[in-house]
Amino acid sequence: MKNLLLIFLTSILFSGCGSLHGQNKVIEQFVKKVVETYNQKDSEKFNRLINKNTGLILITTLGPNNSWSKVQKICLDKKCLEKGMAESVGNPYQLFLEEYKTGNLNLNKVEFSEQSYFECDKITKQGIFIASENKFHTLSESVSLFIKHFQDIIGEKPDQKKKSELEKDRAEFKKIEFKSRRVTVNSKAGTFIFYMTYINGKWYLTIIDFASVDCSV
Template identity: 75%
Template sequence: MFMKKILLILLTSIIFSGCDSLHGQNKEIKQIVKKVVEIYNQKDSEKFNQLINPETGLVLITTIGANNSWEKFQKVCLNKKCLEKGTMESAGIPYQSFLEKYKIGNLDLNKIEFTEQSFFECEKIKKEGIFVASENKFHTLSESVSFFIKHFSDIVGEKLDPKKKIELEKEGEKFKKIELKSRRVTVNSVGGTFVFYITNIQGKWYLTIIDFASTDCSV
């Protein structure tokens, strides 16, 4: 009887410890998500770029034709001033325009829901709000690389060079490692849908991916 009580106490302690840990992590996630959204709305390029890890950079997933494309940036510009000064790169058409003009409106940034559902399909929003998925649930970036390798000849019109294939495979593996510790964040508002990923790198959360491709149904 005594041993049963001890085991019950230990089990209860473990359960509550796990709950506290999860609650603490969710609190951190809410803080970084809120920070990303607020700075993005302010169009403060300098502060926004401080959210990017120097080693991973920020990868933008875009669309070219029927397949996804990707490009890594160390800095992005959220207003025309930094482009005019030449201090930052353009994300290209039409994505640069989206970065400059899109604003997240009418949402309570303190209400963030943890769910695997994104509540949007193409450009159609089923439910407004901010939705954070679990770690390692979405792999749009690495899957885009795999698709590109597999269908390279059809997409590019020529045979994939072995060296190029190795480079792409290595890049895909790097992206998989990022996705492993990443959470996809979907923001649905009157302005449209904004999808980005946050990644825990050495105990700190960073903005690592902006996914334009998932919201593009023009192809």
């Protein structure tokens, strides 16, 4: 009886490990696809990784504070802008999208870690680091700080309509972050941060975080 129980428990353990390994493999493949299309500056393929309903949220800076905007498509090259396939996200972020590449970084080797190994423009370890779900909340926390300091930032109190808009954004972003993994890409060229989110049985690119690597303020 004890032997049967041991075999049963062992089978469950290995079954769980196999399932986790399979999940990680899918995550790795998606991350590799994001970085490869980004390096290739293939705007069309890159935009296919964005969920149409969620869009792509960009975390940028507004003075000393974080800001955010939502787009459906972005351009990774000037030709895309010239053809009017998407609007510029504004400099310096548009320049970063066009110029940043990971160089000879090994895209087949990723690390599942909560550590990002960078601080501003100082990188302590190169590589691709994938965090667990619901570990980073830069987006919703940015909204919370904006709500708290709205009058200091804007110079006037928010009206009820604006308060409702901000609360709606925060609630939506929390839902996204709950199902998201933060991916940090550290290379010689600098750091690129994006979030991947599990939506309806599939991974999508949902957030690009420029603010966390912006040390200009």
